[in-house]
Amino acid sequence: MIAAPFKLHRAQVKAEWTDDNRHMNLAYYLVMFDAASDAVFEALRIGQDYRRAVGKTCFAAETHLVYEQEMNQGDWASIETTVVDVDEKRLHLVHEMYRDGGTGRVCLQEIMFVNVDLSTRRAAVWGDEAMGWLEAVKEAHGRLPRPAKLGRSVGIRR
DSSP, X not given: OOOSSEEEEEEEOOGGGBOTTSSBOHHHHHHXXXXXXXXXXXXXXXXXXXXXXXXXXXXXXXXXXXXXXXXOTTOEEEEEEEEEEEOSSEEEEEEEEEETTOSSXXXXXXXXXXXXXXXXXXXXXXXXXXXXXXXXXXXXXXXSOOOTTTTOOOOOOO
């Protein structure tokens, strides 16, 4: 059975991650989401074993974060991940961060990854095995409601 969404990463806000505003600096949301991506890659079978076996890995091509609540030193965060879409070379994920014991979502990261051949440093198609599993996960996650603010763009609305 495929977990939907993935709930694979949990971390605590470290003192050195906070800034002059006494909350977690924006860069460390990315640190937490990056660790969640690594865990998700393993679940998607495109993690370290995939890299070693076929010489391919995922590079981030684009990301968008929506900050909704503060995180403070000592807070624990759990991240839920949904596969939004996949095609022959790309993987579109959304991570949602929740404060343990809190209410509501803290932050959303939407991210597009590209499968890259490490020998050429160029985008490459997934192999049949990887593509089959990615499609199966996409189908399972496709039954989930889409997170609010997914696909949002930056701009001042007038």
